[in-house]
Amino acid sequence: GNSVTQMEGPVTLSEEAFLTINCTYTATGYPSLFWYVQYPGEGLQLLLKATKADDKGSNKGFEATYRKETTSFHLEKGSVQVSDSAVYFCALTNSGAGSYQLTFGKGTKLSVIP
Amino acid sequence: EAGVVQSPRYKIIEKKQPVAFWCNPISGHNTLYWYRQNLGQGPELLIRYENEEAVDDSQLPKDRFSAERLKGVDSTLKIQPAELGDSAVYLCASSGGLAGRYEQYFGPGTRLTVT
Numbered sequence: 001g002n003s004v005t006q007m008e009g010p011v012t013l014s015e016e017a018f019l020t021i022n023c024t025y026t027a028t029g030y031p032s033l034f035w036y037v038q039y040p041g042e043g044l045q046l047l048l049k050a051t052k053a054d055d056k057g058s059n060k061g062f063e064a065t066y067r068k069e070t071t072s073f074h075l076e077k078g079s080v081q082v083s084d085s086a087v088y089f090c091a092l093t094n095s096g097a098g099s100y101q102l103t104f105g106k107g108t109k110l111s112v113i114p
Numbered sequence: 115e116a117g118v119v120q121s122p123r124y125k126i127i128e129k130k131q132p133v134a135f136w137c138n139p140i141s142g143h144n145t146l147y148w149y150r151q152n153l154g155q156g157p158e159l160l161i162r163y164e165n166e167e168a169v170d171d172s173q174l175p176k177d178r179f180s181a182e183r184l185k186g187v188d189s190t191l192k193i194q195p196a197e198l199g200d201s202a203v204y205l206c207a208s209s210g211g212l213a214g215r216y217e218q219y220f221g222p223g224t225r226l227t228v229t
Contacts, residue, residue, distance in 0.1 A: 032216055043220040089156050102218060104156025
């Protein structure tokens with residue numbers, strides 16, 4: 001079946017530091033990959049996505065590249081801000097298997113300190 | 115454009131009591147999802163609707179959980195009777211329209227505490 005593994009948190013960084021949150025997946029066929037962000041007290045928001053190998057998703061300074069050879073979709077940002085403090089979820093859907101169900105990782109909590 | 119609306123935001127009940135959650139998806143979105151998010155975990159799908167039809171309810175505990183989506187718009191998720199282990203955040207999401215099925219939009223969730 002499908003599964004997503006992401007690095008455990010919490011992660012604490014100083015403002016303007018470089019961020020990497022690792023994500024690897026297991027899926028048959030050709031999954032689509034996503035990063036969702038959950039700010040305190042809010043629902044999940046789609047941050048970025050990639051639907052095929054070598055695609056790069058980007059939004060708000062965050063980037064992730066769909067690497068089929070390493071089954072990875074690591075999230076990066078060059079300079080984090082306090083406002084980036086949130087929980088980040090890596091997820092996939094496997095439309096090739098006939099399902100649009102999202103399979104999520106456990107989430108990584110990021111805290112950015114001034 | 116209004117997002118996915120859920121109510122209530124918080125609910126505290128005693129075990130064995132019934133509880134219901136309501137969701138209004140984004141206008142024009144035909145697909146509606148209910149997820150459960152346990153503390154420190156990612157959301158897990160409970161049920162998916164295509165219009166008014168439940169097309170994937172394999173992970174819905176049918177002995178105590180039920181859901182409906184009358185007229186293919188709003189949806190209600192019910193638990194009867196609730197157990198201590200049902201304490202979680204219940205998330206509703208919808209997809210469709212121009213973004214298609216790839217992008218699911220989530221509501222703020224209902225945080226259920228069973229005492």
